[in-house]
Amino acid sequence: MKEKGRNKTSSHSVIKKDMKEFRVGQNTPTPTALLREAKQWGDELKKLRAERLLRKLYTIDLSSNSRARVLIKGQNYINFSSNDYLGLAGHPDITKAAVKALNKYGLGSGASRLLSGTYSPHKKL
Numbered sequence: 001m002k003e004k005g006r007n008k009t010s011s012h013s014v015i016k017k018d019m020k021e022f023r024v025g026q027n028t029p030t031p032t033a034l035l036r037e038a039k040q041w042g043d044e045l046k047k048l049r050a051e052r053l054l055r056k057l058y059t060i061d062l063s064s065n066s067r068a069r070v071l072i073k074g075q076n077y078i079n080f081s082s083n084d085y086l087g088l089a090g091h092p093d094i095t096k097a098a099v100k101a102l103n104k105y106g107l108g109s110g111a112s113r114l115l116s117g118t119y120s121p122h123k124k125l
Contacts, residue, residue: 069087
């Protein structure tokens with residue numbers, strides 16, 4: 001029996017995708033097993049939360065135009081994780097140069113230099 005993209009063989013289906021076979025049926029969890037596993041994960045999360053071991057995301061407030069210092073729950077910290085711990089990103093000359101580059105080259109991520117080449121501003125650096 002043939003279905004769209006599937007061949008029916010014995011007690012399980014074979015899905016061919018990108019020239020690879022994936023057998024559905026033998027090791028595929030049932031919906032009941034998935035629900036049981038989800039409950040176990042939920043129970044584990046409850047335990048971690050009760051033991052205060054669950055990580056949290058904190059909202060940070062910039063304490064100035066610089067990202068070198070941040071406020072977390074009212075406490076002032078040096079932000080070593082920002083790649084701007086020297087506070088240069090907020091410098092007026094840097095901001096002006098960044099705006100000029102955005103206007104000329106636009107904004108967006110690209111592939112690695114080996115794939116998409118090196119932009120001339122990077123060469124100048």
